[in-house]
Amino acid sequence: MTAVLSGQAVRPGDRVFSGLSLAAGVLVLVVMAAIAVFLVWKAIPSLTTDSANFFTEQQWLPDRDPPVFGIAVLAFGTVLTSLIAMGIAVPIGFGVALFIAFYGNRRVSTALGFTVDLLAAVPSIIFGLWGLYYFMPRIVPFAEWLSTYLGWIPLFRNDLEIYTKSILMAGVVLAIMILPTVSAISREVFLQVPRAQTEAALALGATRWEMIRMSVFPFSRPGMVSAAMLGLGRALGETIAVALLLSAIFEINWAITEPGGNTFAANIALKWGEAADNGRSALIAAGLVLFLITLAVNMIARWIIARHEEYT
Amino acid sequence: MSKRIDLVDLDIFYGDFLAVEQVTLTVNPRSVTAFIGPSGCGKSSVLRSINRMHELVPGAYVTGEVLLDNEDVYGVDVDPVLVRRTIGMVFQRPNPFPTMSIYDNVVAGLRLSKRRRRSKDLDDVVERSLRSANLWAEVKDRVDRPGAGLSGGQQQRLCIARAIAIEPEVLLMDEPCSALDPISTLAIEDLIHELKDTYTIVIVTHNMQQAARVSSTTAFFNVNAVGEPGRLIEIGETSQIFSNPRVKQTEDYVSGRFG
Ligand SMILES: Nc1ncnc2c1ncn2[C@@H]1O[C@H](COP(=O)(O)OP(=O)(O)OP(=O)(O)O)[C@@H](O)[C@H]1O
Numbered sequence: 001m002t003a004v005l006s007g008q009a010v011r012p013g014d015r016v017f018s019g020l021s022l023a024a025g026v027l028v029l030v031v032m033a034a035i036a037v038f039l040v041w042k043a044i045p046s047l048t049t050d051s052a053n054f055f056t057e058q059q060w061l062p063d064r065d066p067p068v069f070g071i072a073v074l075a076f077g078t079v080l081t082s083l084i085a086m087g088i089a090v091p092i093g094f095g096v097a098l099f100i101a102f103y104g105n106r107r108v109s110t111a112l113g114f115t116v117d118l119l120a121a122v123p124s125i126i127f128g129l130w131g132l133y134y135f136m137p138r139i140v141p142f143a144e145w146l147s148t149y150l151g152w153i154p155l156f157r158n159d160l161e162i163y164t165k166s167i168l169m170a171g172v173v174l175a176i177m178i179l180p181t182v183s184a185i186s187r188e189v190f191l192q193v194p195r196a197q198t199e200a201a202l203a204l205g206a207t208r209w210e211m212i213r214m215s216v217f218p219f220s221r222p223g224m225v226s227a228a229m230l231g232l233g234r235a236l237g238e239t240i241a242v243a244l245l246l247s248a249i250f251e252i253n254w255a256i257t258e259p260g261g262n263t264f265a266a267n268i269a270l271k272w273g274e275a276a277d278n279g280r281s282a283l284i285a286a287g288l289v290l291f292l293i294t295l296a297v298n299m300i301a302r303w304i305i306a307r308h309e310e311y312t
Numbered sequence: 313m314s315k316r317i318d319l320v321d322l323d324i325f326y327g328d329f330l331a332v333e334q335v336t337l338t339v340n341p342r343s344v345t346a347f348i349g350p351s352g353c354g355k356s357s358v359l360r361s362i363n364r365m366h367e368l369v370p371g372a373y374v375t376g377e378v379l380l381d382n383e384d385v386y387g388v389d390v391d392p393v394l395v396r397r398t399i400g401m402v403f404q405r406p407n408p409f410p411t412m413s414i415y416d417n418v419v420a421g422l423r424l425s426k427r428r429r430r431s432k433d434l435d436d437v438v439e440r441s442l443r444s445a446n447l448w449a450e451v452k453d454r455v456d457r458p459g460a461g462l463s464g465g466q467q468q469r470l471c472i473a474r475a476i477a478i479e480p481e482v483l484l485m486d487e488p489c490s491a492l493d494p495i496s497t498l499a500i501e502d503l504i505h506e507l508k509d510t511y512t513i514v515i516v517t518h519n520m521q522q523a524a525r526v527s528s529t530t531a532f533f534n535v536n537a538v539g540e541p542g543r544l545i546e547i548g549e550t551s552q553i554f555s556n557p558r559v560k561q562t563e564d565y566v567s568g569r570f571g
């Protein structure tokens with residue numbers, strides 16, 4: 001009797017495909033490692049010359065003798081602008097996505113979804129210019145209102161009575177930039193919820209909002225985290241719009257409606273041209289910190305997603 | 313509990329498409345009514361019109377009346393959410409909430425109503441519902457485990473427990489056994505026998521033996537061709553429909569000559 005079942009245990013197509021995906025995965029890791037090695041290697045020269053504490057120093061004078069520079073202001077500005085952007089863009093982005101997926105009638109939803117996708121494709125320089133020349137003058141009254149009525153909160157105090165080029169402005173423009181990202185991705189996630197799940201909730205007598213909490217959120221949570229994290233990634237790394245919108249003052253200032261603030265990405269873009277050798281090395285050191293922060297953000301996001309995975 | 317349903321001149325539309333035409337029938341309380349008929353004749357559409365799930369499809373609507381003890385389910389000031397709380401539904405594929413425990417699945421509907429309940433009461437409801445669904449013995453030691461970890465048949469009984477936990481007047485079942493093995497199917501049929509003492513039950517099935525086993529009344533639907541509306545051909549006592557149908561189409565269908 002001939003063996004009917006014998007043959008290749010693994011099909012060539014499968015082998016090629018698994019080989020390709022393995023290679024792609026390895027390649028990504030290699031590139032990541034190469035970036036990290038490059039950053040560390042280029043950053044070390046300036047870090048060894050720094051006469052101040054790299055993490056707590058507020059000034060940025062790497063080309064002076066002796067060099068004095070630190071990332072305190074950059075970290076502060078980056079984190080604060082991104083937090084403001086997230087605080088505004090994430091709830092609104094989810095809200096818009098929920099509306100598109102579950103509330104709007106078909107025509108309105110399609111139009112709104114299309115607009116959101118278009119906004120996501122607008123280059124950030126456009127947002128920067130628009131923010132600088134159109135948006136900023138128009139939200140000054142809002143910043144004034146904040147400092148008049150909520151000025152007793154240190155965050156909103158404004159002793160300078162100048163309301164432009166502030167961390168708040170940059171945060172709000174960043175929010176508008178990342179809103180379409182958050183909303184477009186979370187909409188895709190919401191549309192993936194199986195109809196069996198939404199119908200199960202509705203058939204129990206859930207209202208639409210109860211249905212969303214009962215069957216949409218549990219199913220979409222990992223995707224919503226990814227949507228928020230991708231938005232955060234864009235906000236953290238955003239260079240040009242923030243460089244245009246902040247007035248690059250090297251001082252930690254909690255009064256977010258006053259001019260000031262700086263971020264890693266904006267600082268690198270602004271300072272690179274004029275920097276000498278040590279200055280460039282210092283900027284690369286700052287870039288390394290940004291790299292580590294985004295890496296950490298992504299790992300935390302992965303961890304949150306993984307914690308919920310046991311159910312899906 | 314358990315109310316009568318009257319469908320009066322019901323037309324069911326998906327946008328411009330008339331899917332089911334002029335259905336008039338009565339479902340008696342505390343009984344099992346089976347809907348049979350070939351695929352596409354509109355059984356699911358009729359079923360989903362009864363608890364207003366039909367209108368969730370964009371563009372879908374009905375005309376005519378669905379009366380629940382003479383109250384029009386489609387009346388102007390009727391809240392579809394309350395209709396669905398009163399008329400429970402079990403779907404073809406078991407659909408427990410995957411992130412919820414067995415316990416939370418059973419009380420999911422109860423937690424929706426505003427009235428706060430003590431956890432002792434909830435415990436009682438969970439035990440009572442799972443017992444009614446013939447699932448208690450199998451899961452009583454692990455009600456805090458995810459509902460998705462059960463077998464298909466157990467999941468379907470969990471869905472039945474979830475539907476009866478809110479004490480509906482009517483229970484609609486759309487091919488509840490078609491995704492299940494014969495043993496789970498028998499378990500659910502036994503369950504339907506017990507539940508009919510309390511609830512009005514409507515079950516859609518493709519399985520003629522099942523219709524004969526569980527129902528006291530059978531309604532036969534048919535459709536002439538794709539694109540034409542489905543119609544109610546005949547409704548009567550199950551024994552009469554299967555042994556002595558009045559209409560030729562019904563006889564052909566139940567004797568297996570087509571469909
Ligand atoms: N969501 C929908 N949109 C448009 N038409 C639909 C939709 N659902 C069903 N129909 C149409 O309505 C008619 C009745 O469908 P229905 O699902 O009620 O039949 P059924 O008797 O339940 O069939 P089956 O036995 O296959 O489940 C069919 O012609 C079908 O194509």
Ligand SMILES: [Mg+2]
Pocket residue numbers: 355356357486
């Ligand atoms: Mg059907």
